[in-house]
Amino acid sequence: MTGVDGLLLSILVLPFAGSILAAFLPTAARNAAALLSGAVALAGLILVALLYPAVADGTAVRGEIAWMPSLGLSLVIRLDGLSWLFSTLVLGIGALVVLYARYYMSPEDPVPRFFSFLLAFTGSMLGLVLSGNLVQLAFFWELTSLFSFLLIGYWHHNRAARDSARMALLTTAGGGLCLFAGVLLLGNIVGSYDLDRVLAAGDLIRSSGLYGPALALILIGAFTKSAQFPFHFWLPKAMAAPTPVSAYLHSATMVKAGIFVLIRLWPVLSQTDEWYVLVSSAGLLTLLVGAWAAIFQQDLKGLLAYSTISHLGLITLLLGLGSPLAAVAAIFHVVNHATFKASLFMAAGIIDHETGTRDLRRLSGLYRFMPITATLAMIAAAAMAGVPLLNGFLSKEMFLSESLQRHSGTVIDQALPVLATLASAFAVLYSVRFIHQTFFGPPPTELARTPGEAPRWMRVPIEILVLACLLVGIIPAMTIGPVLSSAVRSVLGDATPSYSLAIWHGFTWPMLMSLAALVLGTIAYLRFGKMLNRTEGAPLLRRFHTRRIFDGALAFTASAARVLERRLGTRRLQPQLRLLLFVAIAAGLLPVMRHGYSLGGMEGTVVDPGFAVIWAVGGACALGAAWRAKYHRLTALVLMGGAGLVSCISFVWLSAPDLALTQLLVETVTTVLLLLGLRWLPQRSAALAPAKGAAFPFRRAVDAAIAVAAGLGLGLLAYAALTRAPPADAVSRFYMERAYPDAGGTNVVNVILVDFRSFDTLGEITVLAIVALTVFALLRRFRPAPESLGLPAQQRLQNAYDDAQSGREVGDTLVDYLMIPRVLMEWLFPFIVALALYLWVRGHDMPGGGFIAGVTMATALILQYMAAGTRSVEARLRVQPVRWIGIGLLLAVLTGAAALIVGRPFLTTYFSYLDLPLFGRVPAASALLFDLGVFVLVVGATALMLIAIAHQSIRKPLSRAGES
Amino acid sequence: MKRLLPHPLLALGILLMWLLLTASLSPGQLVLGAIVAVLGSHAMAALQPEDAGIRSVRPIPRLAAIVFADIVRSNVAVARIVLLRDRPERVSGFVRLPLDMRSRYGLTVLACIITATPGTIWVEFDRRANVLVVHVLDLVDPDAWIRETKHRYERPLMEIFG
Amino acid sequence: MTQAPDLPAWAAILTALFILLGAGITLIGALGLLRLRTFYERVHAPTLGTTLGTLFIVLSSITCFSALQSRFVAHELLILLFVTVTTPVSLMLLARSALSRDRIEGKDSVPPVV
């Protein structure tokens, strides 16, 4: 990094560093924050000044830091005449604003935050003007929007500030997104985002098919930022910001960002009809509308705001005209406007500060209270009005002379001189009104306090700025001349025209137009001045409330979005499932439609009559369950059990004994589980059903169609697959070949589960564990519906009977009911346990395995619960399912992890045959241990789920106070 | 011994089951079966069942034979009812059977016998009154049926369980 | 699907006989479910299948496997044993439940409470 690079970088880094520093200052550290900010701004200014020699001749210096090189995106800091000029403005006026703000801000405000935002904004603005890369430009552009939002909304307890901050943000950031898109298009046309390369590719850009969209997008960005009509509405609203912010944002920085981009890209975008039409008409409209509206403002800052709009329109118009001389005028006016507008805002702030009001109608005769401020304001206002010997006059004269040129040969050329004069007259009118109503006339009567001069240091910034106005106005060539020249040359390069900066060019048309405007404006004020105080809003524009349109648009967006969200989305489950199934069916169908449905040529197996009978039963059960599930839950449950049994039988038929066993056991447990749940569900019967809506049959028809389509689809897919030969080299061949030699098991299915793909099993038992834990956690907070809190009807009747009968106690019916079954079920318990152990041990070789064994064991446990009741079982058995889950999981994991100790991959099984004395050859597979983990976990998880639900019945409701 | 092997008969049963399951008499399976049997009997002990209190085993074979014969006979009887044209005069109904036996295990076996025999089913039992309600498919003479049942099943069971 | 293990003739005949007997008895029991009139009558029907039906089929299986493996294979007896123990449990409970329901609904065909 060279020295210049370092300098460039520090210009950019300084404000941000200062901002972060300021953010961490204590809330009361007013002076420290101001001092820090001022120092940063001044330091930046000095750095920029030091670099002037490098750019004086119109060339650029660059510093580059790689950022995302593969996307062609680097952080390029590029300083040339134009950016030097803008940087100086940003930093110079920034320093003055800091000084001013130190006195302006109230001690109650969290001032360090203000300065932090201000510095960050300064940095963003510098980043913008110093960008040597289009993406970087958009990047800092959005940052300025962001920080201006924070600055405008600084007094966020104030509703107006919040609203206007949001409006500014949405307008400018939205425009920023357009600009972003635009520069991306530009980059796409050029093939690089680098500014130098883009600037060198003007012809390529203008001839590209993407020129139109790119131009439009960039212009939207620039116009929103620079408050061009019709995007101007945010700017007057932004006056809710503290005055230093207005002074900064609306003179030298924020609004000039749009102008800056227009100037920056002027060489490559202008010189086309599109540019001319869009830019100059927007500028002209803004110029007139802004000036016209400014006349009718009653708020000091509002007047200045509209005047700003108008001046921005002027600059835009100049740029739109497309001639190099107009561009020079535009750049010149940027500087002039910044100086006089900043000072005017500051003066307005002082007036507000001292009188407590900004209402022109209530202000009067302040000259006698604050003569210095008044004088300064008058000079600045004169500059704004374009009075000779002031800088505003010079650039305005350039503008007027440009307006006389022919640019397009259309009617605009003829109208332009008149309109320019008219706009100038407006400017004179509002400037005169500003000064006269504020400082002259009788002393004010309705003020809360007696105004006086502002503190000495608060006036200094204004004094400096006004001095600049005067100096530039009187000796332009010696002051602004060289700077302007380097800026102009950096933009226009070889096309730089010759121009002269002088006060006096003789009695020319522009001079006459200026004079005419001055006279016209003054007369108009004298004639209509009083009337202006009585108006509310500008005539002609009054009905055109962009602000209201904006708010309305936002509100409409929100409500339209809500309507659309309801239309396009839903929060109900049924439509979601309908869509889900529909999409799935469609997805499955599309490839079939494309390739055609075909059956394979494999010869099928002969239909077994028994199998067909069984499936007739199974299908009937499934359909019956679907039919009855609404009002006859128990029936549906029983029918589903039938369907499950059928699928279990088919697994047996189709040579999958493991599946049959598993399905069977799971079936049983599921039945018990669902039955446990039934107790807590509300009674339903067809008699109580609510009336159905008109859409009801239609929805049922749709559902039926989806159901049939899904069934048909899956059935056809299955059939298509079944008629095809299986893939020749399926991986399962390996499993069958290696199961016994390598893994020591003859039941390939089980070997896959505990060895080849034991990782799946580990995941599967984890799911089981998680679900069990979730069920357990959920049921701890379970609160039944009030009507199901009591005993079921059967129990109440039976208890009542027991109670009424002499010689019986409550509960006798139950005891009698279960007496015999309980004995039998108790004695079955050890046998089922033995069976479970058997199923586990033999799993590796024959159907069985940890899961099957675990469910069997859990069933044994559940039988005990059913026979003896929860309390009785738990008094006798140590039931700790959560711990079992933990142990099982740990066992499985540790068995798998043991392989790691010897450097084998996780879950590598150890297998060999041991020759034990008594036993003979005994297989010793670590997979068995893994399966034990599965076994223990499954027992725990299954038991936990069932028991957790069962426990709900024996919980004791809290006796509530006040209830008998 | 009691603590090591709480239910020796049960353990034997489990061992037998294990051997049947594995279809092997190898020493390895014997040991494994023994382990399982001990585990199983401990599981049973944890449930703390009432003591069976078998008093005599002599009547068992005779009872078994009677039961088997009855099952075969009633199978045929029920099959006839199902298959052939049902007699219109056939009545089925509930019979109230007062019992003398009190042993839970005796009652359990009785329940199994009655229910396993086609044509009769154990429906309801009142512990305090010691009365049993049985549903009989082909009820000709309730009193005779009661007498026969008490004689054929209850007496030997009372001999066994007391 | 017509296949069967290769058995000596005596075993094959026995096996076939037993299996047909067992299945037939079971079918008769199941037919009882259709033909009998009330629930309390119907509840008797399945016991045919769980007693003699099971017995014969188990016998058939024992014959078959004993012949196949040339030794006495009897593990099927376990099935018989457990079926004999478990079927009464479910039937008993079911009958009692039905009785209770009928009583609640006041059917006069069921006996009043003791």
Next chain:
Amino acid sequence: MAAWIDHLAVAPILLPLAASALMLLFDERRRGAKLAVAMLTTIALVGISIVLVGRAGSAAAIVYAIGGWPAPFGITLIVDRLSAMMLALASVLGLASLIYASARWDRGGPRFHALFLLQLMGLNGAFLTGDLFNLFVFFEVLLAASYGLLLHGSGRARVSAALHYVTINVATSLLFLVGASLIYGTTGTLNIADLAIRMPSVPESDRMLLQSGLAILGVAFLIKAAMWPVGFWLPTTYSAASPPVAALFAILSKVGVYAVLRVLLLGRGGEAADPASIAGQWLQAGGMATILFGTIGVLASRTLSRLAGFSLIISSGILLATIAGGGPLAGALFYLVSSTLAVGALYLLIEPIARNEAEPNVAAAADPVFEDEVVHDPDDEGDEVGVVIPATLAILGGGFLMCALLLAGLPPLSGFVAKFAIIDGLLDAQPPIGWARWTLIALIIVSGMATIIAASRAGIDLLWASERAPRTLRLAEAAPVGLLLALCLGLTVFAGPAYVYMEAAARALPGAAGPPPGVAR
């Protein structure tokens, strides 16, 4: 014998599993110890994933054969750049959520820490596995854990949301099974890398079945990724979850996208003769519809949590449309990371921002009904975890602002870089750029604008305009947000190297040149 670093491949799954199994052995009273174990495990996961990222970035992918069985037969774990990156993302998000939860949220119900670790395990497994069915299993693990975590704290909203969420996901899992089994039935393999090799040689007559399977599988993935019109569950579900859980869930919908990247693109690779596949066009259209729907939802959302949910939908849409349209994969990955972190941070912020009383009662549902319901936790009473920090509003505001910027794709954070990368990549095609791409670009920009509109409305209402009592914020709540946002900042500053990494990750995906790793035949 494999090098130790290869064994590290299984650690992201093994470690949380073992830790949570251990936790189950201790009862609820040992909450402090459990938190410590969970925290240590999560920190270790972060460490491991960073090591794996380093390893993946410097050498060929690790192909870890579980159980020592060779690739197409056994299950393999694959640590390449992409999976390592996703691991790191998940663990970092997990760490942030866990720290946040330790402020008090972990006390909303039993077994929080175990479920939390199992959730991480499920995520890690889904990212690592190189096997289609194993992917299903890990999907189920992560879903099961997500049900548990979603229901953590109970209450009507959560239960109602969970009912929908569970139902939809169970149905989705069935679709997954149908799809995966069809693929097995036609190709005879489940190994994803092996699939890539076998798919092109599937005979023409079986193509119908194979593609049907892929399509159904795709629907399952897309439901998880919350594509319109099958993603309506997402905002409701996520906004019902407790904040740390919702933050962790931010990565859940990305699993669907990840699966699309890993598996569905195989279909494209297999369809060599048919490059502009119809499926790709559908996917692209669906992705764009999703962006649109998300945009509408963001604008319509009345609460921050729904806004965050719809932002997730937008991000899913952008990712899907970009991937399907042959857009820049590296940009999409960058965006994936950035948006996940941002939404995670946002979910963590929502509760402190919208908090009404000083200390919400995490267990608040209603009075206990049952006697055993009142579980007295000894360290539950008046126990302050962490320090209540000052300047709450500024921190909340700053955090919120950063989240909003990230989501809207505004500078200076990584959201901007991500969107730039995507749009730049979309523009970087052979001209003429099709209308689909233009639409996508427009949608991306419009969705950003909608996010600004909605976020500014919500943020201003909640942070600037509210007249609430001074808020409290604990260090344990602020720190994780800071962590996530700092990562985004880091991602911006070091966007160059990060992007280079992601470009390499994208190049290694199927469909790109060269055979995929993980199959040795």
Next chain:
Amino acid sequence: MTTLQLAWAITAAQVMLGLAAACAAYRLLFGPRAQDRILGLDTFYATAMLMLVTFGIQTGRTLYFEAALTIALVGFAGTVALAKFLMRGEVIE
């Protein structure tokens, strides 16, 4: 020769068992009351178990034995639960 006859016998037995299952399913489907359905399911289970044994005979493998035994030993749990639900309105008290 006997093998073929045996095969036919087994198939016939299976069909008979299938018909038995169908009878059970009739009760399962058409009730009329819940107890009838449960009875039907119980019978169905028993029939299924017997059918498994016939498979064992048919294939000459003992693989199906465990499944049959399991039905015999724990298959009744479902019926017990259903019956108890009818009687008491809940399964585990």
Next chain:
Amino acid sequence: MEIVLALGIGVLTASGVWLVLRPRTFQVVLGLSLMSYAVNLFIYTMGRLRVDAPAIVGRDAAPDPAAYADPLPQALVLTAIVISFAMTALLLVVLLVSRGLTGNDHVDGDEP
């Protein structure tokens, strides 16, 4: 056999889907269970049908894969059965809790 099984899968699926689309929680649970039966069978069919060929290999010679039922789909089905069992349990509990909290058994927690 193939056609019977395919029909069976179709009927199970159709019944399941119909139930899943119903408004009552219990119906949905039953529906998902039926669908999972169908899907389990479907997965199994992907190994094609084998009658009398269980996947138990002999200990002696290297087996001929064509003589056995494809074990892999069976293993997958086993995993799927377990998982769908777990999910059924969970869904059941969620619906119970939902019923308790909302007072009804509609899937949306309120009557439309």
